[in-house]
Amino acid sequence: MSEAAFAISRDRNDARTEPRWVRALLIGLCILFLTVFIVLPLTIVFAEAFARGGQVYLAALVEPEALSAIKLTLTVAAISVGLNLVFGLIAAWAVAKFEFPGKTLLITLIDLPFSVSPVVSGLVFVLLFGGQGFLGPWLQDHDIQILFALPGIALATTFVTFPFVSRALIPLMQEQGTAEEEAALSLGASGLQTFFRVTLPNIKWGLLYGVLLCNARAMGEFGAVSVVSGHIRGETNTMPLLVEILYNEYQFVAAFAVASLLALLALITLIAKTILEGQLDEGRQTREH
């Protein structure tokens, strides 16, 4: 009798925990959900891609169309990530280190691409650069091709992925403040020396984190790119667009083969992200001492 009472009280002595069956139920539901919506689809992608063996899989990837799509995707990602690295850094710097009127508006604008549907983002560029668009006639007169070509795709991708770098940096830079930069200046460092010797080393993990997410989104973007690309085979199809085309043409193995590359990218990004988050946390802890 008294032993039973003791056992109950011991089971309950931790106020923060729930009864065992509740815990099991919650964890079970969580795992079930993840399996159905994430693990299963991911497995199917690879299973379908390899459904007719490794030979067919590889053959699907070295098709000229697939190669051109991979090349275009990599080019676009390189341009977008490069541009956003620079612009994101500038924007984060401006927001975190200076006080100026319209700062709140700027922060809101930086977030705009996240809140707008990618299709709308693409349409904006069509309205801007298209034949009947705002700048269309001028571009035609000067024989500059933006829509349905690399510049249009790169622009749309850059627009959609703009917030990643600055979002990763703003809180970090705000937290670090300007004292170290001031110290560097008063020790005689020039602006560039201060940036490369003090500011950049302090934000490098955050910057890398932003670049990583930016890159993942740049390679995977579908909506905005679909609107501006024109779907010219072997020319303006990125990997996500190619997946859709191949799928619609019932070339399942080829579609899933290209899709598997994107899935692989996602997995690599996920692992790298976990490692980077560890680095960022470490940096944050040393700062608190």
Place this chain on the structure above:
Amino acid sequence: MSIELKNIVKRFGAFSALNNVDLTIGDGELLALLGPSGSGKTTLLRIIAGLDWPDSGSVSFDGENALARGAGERQVGFVFQHYALFRHMTVFENVAFGLRVQPRAVRKDEASIRARVRELLDLVQLDWLADRYPSQLSGGQRQRIALARALATEPRILLLDEPFGALDAKVRKELRRWLRSLHEEIHVTSVFVTHDQEEALEVANRVVVMDKGRIEQIGKPGDVYDSPATAFVHGFIGESIVLPVDIQDGVIRLGGTPLNIAAECGASGPSKLFVRRHDMQISPPGWGGLEGTVRRVRSFGPIQRADIALSDGQGETIIEIDAPRDRELRDGEVVGLQPRRYRIFADRA
């Protein structure tokens, strides 16, 4: 290097941080800027350093216009309140920073830089920490590394913003003494900002007391304590008993009771009487002047501290006094109080 500040005005939006501040700092001085937060002392320090710019006024070093030069060209060493050590660099590299970023033409070679850093780490007695990172140091160690870093380029002026503010009491005391002796050793013109009066009085040769963007008094630590120039200084430095009094025809009254002390010449109308806690002398009651009832006595060391409820006719004012222990005070006892030294300032409010 002497520093001359003239008519410095600085505003942040509607807030006026500095109002026409004039200050001359002599070569080799160790000067304290003392004031409550918001008094403009840090802003003044940052203006000298070139980290902030005045809206108007002039700053000159040895007669040369300093405002024409940026922070990096003023040869000023600045020690930040929270040290601002470069967190991704070792202690050694932190101290070496100022030497490494010098223009190529004047930059020392690697061996000389190493020798200079070693010398500075010896000076602050932390040579054994050279390979550590700032996060691995204690507050007091960080403070000294920040100082070594600021001294690396042989600045002509050393500026310290609340140098001991973030340290615990014991370390603070040690570092104070250490800073004094360091200044005696290297004799560079130094200015430090503090809100701690004890720190200012103990470390500095000269103290500048500031309030609301103005300088209230400049003087030697003893002068500032013994003869405060304004009511603010008297209230801010050292603990004071402040009593609202009224002066008519040279007679000082506290709520109707005339006090047995002489008014300083010319004073009249509502005023404030300032007395240091230990300057309130206990006397037998019934001789006119201030009287009160002893409420609570705490004895420690050579003094007894007592709360005394004044019988000033208009409710009860309780003051705290320090009396020597030659005569023990008892709860409930009625005593007379005679200010030995006191100051009277017209009530500006």
